[in-house]
Amino acid sequence: MDNVLEICPVCHQTVKEEYFFCPNCGHNLKEAVLPISVGKQIGLYALAVILPPWGFYPGVKYMLKNNPHAKRVGLITVLLTTLSMALMLWLIFKEMNIYLEQFSALSL
Numbered sequence: 001m002d003n004v005l006e007i008c009p010v011c012h013q014t015v016k017e018e019y020f021f022c023p024n025c026g027h028n029l030k031e032a033v034l035p036i037s038v039g040k041q042i043g044l045y046a047l048a049v050i051l052p053p054w055g056f057y058p059g060v061k062y063m064l065k066n067n068p069h070a071k072r073v074g075l076i077t078v079l080l081t082t083l084s085m086a087l088m089l090w091l092i093f094k095e096m097n098i099y100l101e102q103f104s105a106l107s108l
Ligand SMILES: [Zn+2]
Pocket: 008, 009, 010, 011, 012, 013, 022, 023, 024, 025, 026, 027
């Protein structure tokens, strides 16, 4: 049995990873025990893909949470946002290059 130990953020006592409350001070160690609903996850990922810069804020917010599930959702949101932004920038630059080439061909 491997006990992963964590530190209680309130009293700094070591607690087992699976504990929901700190046995020393009673602090709730899994603040958001409720998993993020599938609908909310889809909404987040859609936001990240369709409106890239706006995916960062909720993504980072979830990554800072104590709960590993929220962390993973946050990480995926941030990754999707980054990918989507890179793709969008690449497309914009590609389009701009086409226009610039046409423009310089015209003004010869
Ligand atoms: Zn504690």
